[in-house]
Amino acid sequence: MNLVLHVLRRLANAFGLLLAVLVLNFCLIHAAPxxxxxxxxxxxxxxxxxxxxxxxxxxxxxxxxxxxxxxxxxxxxxxxFGYSYYFNEPVLGLIAQRIPATLYLVLSALLVSVLLGTLLGVISARKPNGLFSQTVTVMSLIGYAAPVFWTGLMLLLLFGSVWPILPVTGMTDVARPKAGFAYLLDVLQHLVLPATTLALVYIAQYSRLSRVNMIDALTADYVRTARAKGLPEIVVIGKHALRNTLIPIVTVAGLQFGQLFAGAVLVETVFSWPGMGRLVFDSILRRDYPTLLAVLFFSAVIVMAANILTDLLYRLVDPRIRSGAR
Known part of the structure; x- marks a missing residue:
């Protein structure tokens, strides 16, 4: 019951925030030259x-x-949400066409960055001064410092000219069928480069974050107790240490969901990915106010939903939060 009330409060707050987002976006866009x-x-x-x-x-x-x-x-x-000035069709129809592509890209990048970044951080934390840990640290700094559009252009040149083994533009190949397993495989092949470009920056962040928190967790009393009981190392790390390490990672993942949408604008432009980011870019150039406002609105809805989901995941990751709620 407490969980239901908590969700209802969050939804009420989200409704007020969405109204503020609508008004602020409308005023800012119409104030632009x-x-x-x-x-x-x-x-x-x-x-x-x-x-x-x-x-x-x-x-x-x-x-x-x-x-x-x-x-x-x-x-x-x-x-x-009105009609598009440029496309001359209902804005909701445009959003419905584009939002699946953006969700594929953003969710794939988030999943890859969280899983791979956490894995690299956990492995490097076992030997903080080892060669692998130092290599992960250097690569993380490079990945974090590289701009998303530059990384995308480098991958575009590498796999478009030097090593042409992956498609570099669009979401599908027009010559392939539009249904079945062949279509799914075609989409996944086109997804590799844009999702990798968007994920590289966040892999660096999650690897650093998980490494620092795992080092702290491995020196905690409850981990030493688990080892003293003779538990296997994989159980000590996976069941005891990793669970506390995941809390800040879940927090950052929820907060960075909006940043992923912002990065998707650049990535979709570089790789001609037919998503909402590309629609935002085209709408800004053509002063297409209704389309731009609708994209921003639905982006805000998705980000708020991600934040509420992150709040609920806390209760699955850490039982202490459930106890505190009760």
Whole structure:
């Protein structure tokens, strides 16, 4: 019952925060320089003053900012996010087409970075001064310092020209079937490079974080007690030490979910990945306000859902949190 009440409180807080996000994004985007009517007219090859005025009336740009804001909030409350200025189709349809690709990319990068980074950190913590630990430390610093777009470009050049064994653009090959195992394999092959690019920075962070926390855990009294009982080393590390090490990793993973979405904008642009990040990039260039606002809104929803899920995972990782809640 306490868990249900906790989730309901979090959902209520998330609703208020989403409303604030809607208002703030609307004001910031409309305060930015640029006129969507001019961009639309430019795509049409130029237009007269009458056509420009008609475009502003059609999209409600002739109204005051306050009127536009309340009109927009009223439509969002009914699930209407408007029409795209550039694509000239419902924004929800665009989001529905693009969001699966971004979730594939972001969740794959998060899974790889958490698993591989934690594994490297745990192994290097057993011998902190060993060659493997020092190598992981150096590679982590390099991976953390390299910008995402630079890493993507280097992988693009490496596997596009020097060693062309992986597809470097798009999500699928147009010549392959669009269903069955062959389609799944095709998507996975296209996913390797963008997911690796996005994961490398976070692998470095999780390896450093898990290494430091595992070193502390291995010197704790409960670990020494477990070893004194004669438990196998894999049980001592996996059941006792690793469980406490996972708490800060789960925390950081939940907080960095939003950063993964931000990095996806660059990665999707480099690799022409048809996701929400690429849609954001195109919408910014074309002043497509409805599409940009909808993408930001759904990104906020996903990040908040990830934070609530992270809060619930605490209770699975650490029984002390469940006891404190009761």
């Amino acid at each position: 640029g006129d969507p009517a001019m961009v639309i007219a430019g795509e049409m090859g130029g237009a007269s003053a009458d056509v420009m005025a008609a475009l502003r009336v059609k999209y409600g740009l002739d109204q005051s900012l306050v009127h536009q804001l309340f009109t927009y909030l009223g439509k969002v409350a009914t699930g209407d």
